[in-house]
Amino acid sequence: MTTSNGRRRAVVATCPTCRETLLVGPDADTCALTGKAEARDLTTTGRLLAVCDRRTVYCVDAQVRLFRLDHWQLGRPWPRVVAEHRCSAPIPSAWCVPAAPPARPVEQVAW
Numbered sequence: 001m002t003t004s005n006g007r008r009r010a011v012v013a014t015c016p017t018c019r020e021t022l023l024v025g026p027d028a029d030t031c032a033l034t035g036k037a038e039a040r041d042l043t044t045t046g047r048l049l050a051v052c053d054r055r056t057v058y059c060v061d062a063q064v065r066l067f068r069l070d071h072w073q074l075g076r077p078w079p080r081v082v083a084e085h086r087c088s089a090p091i092p093s094a095w096c097v098p099a100a101p102p103a104r105p106v107e108q109v110a111w
């Protein structure tokens with residue numbers, strides 16, 4: 001395994017330029033480059049639009065490892081896909097999976 005930081009798992013980081021939350025880590029098990037992706041998951045349409053925008057897209061597995069995807073791999077049911085970060089062109093919110101609503105507090109019932 002070849003990694004730039006000795007770890008295969010991506011870490012959450014903040015872009016020093018635009019302060020966006022990123023996933024940063026090696027993008028493959030061997031011969032990896034450092035992937036820098038926005039930490040927001042893409043919808044199926046957002047994945048295609050990201051590729052049309054010439055962004056690199058990554059699958060994120062359960063161990064939070066980034067895997068670079070090619071356009072012919074987008075049709076698979078990946079659990080989580082993120083796109084390359086560009087400071088000057090943030091990913092539109094319409095491409096992203098909406099954030100989950102905050103959990104409602106458990107109602108307490110008097111007995």
Ligand SMILES: [Zn+2]
Binds near residue numbers: 019020086088
């Ligand atoms: Zn940035």
